[in-house]
Amino acid sequence: MLELYANAGCPYCQKVLKKLSELQIDFIWRSHDFMAGEKSWGFKIGGKTQVPLLLDQQKGVVMYESDSILEYLDEKYS
Numbered sequence: 625m626l627e628l629y630a631n632a633g634c635p636y637c638q639k640v641l642k643k644l645s646e647l648q649i650d651f652i653w654r655s656h657d658f659m660a661g662e663k664s665w666g667f668k669i670g671g672k673t674q675v676p677l678l679l680d681q682q683k684g685v686v687m688y689e690s691d692s693i694l695e696y697l698d699e700k701y702s
């Protein structure tokens with residue numbers, strides 16, 4: 625299943641959440657802890673403290689940048 629590392633107050637994450645909802649894709653929301661910095665799970669997985677971060681383990685994809693994530697979801701899941 626897709627995993628999204630995100631934060632509710634992040635507008636870039638909101639774009640991705642909207643797309644996931646439109647496409648009716650099941651996913652696991654992982655709340656990103658900005659305070660944890662380089663100790664956060666997001667950093668350990670992707671090497672940045674940035675969100676949104678999409679993890680598609682089935683396809684071996686770890687992806688930042690909301691616009692790239694939207695394109696990826698459209699391409700692979702619509």
Ligand SMILES: N[C@@H](CCC(=O)N[C@@H](CS)C(=O)NCC(=O)O)C(=O)O
Nearest residue numbers: 634635636673674675676689690691
């Ligand atoms: N260009 C990025 C911007 C993402 C972004 O700025 N995210 C902010 C939260 S709204 C963030 O993660 N800031 C902390 C950081 O970059 O370490 C995108 O479209 O996804």
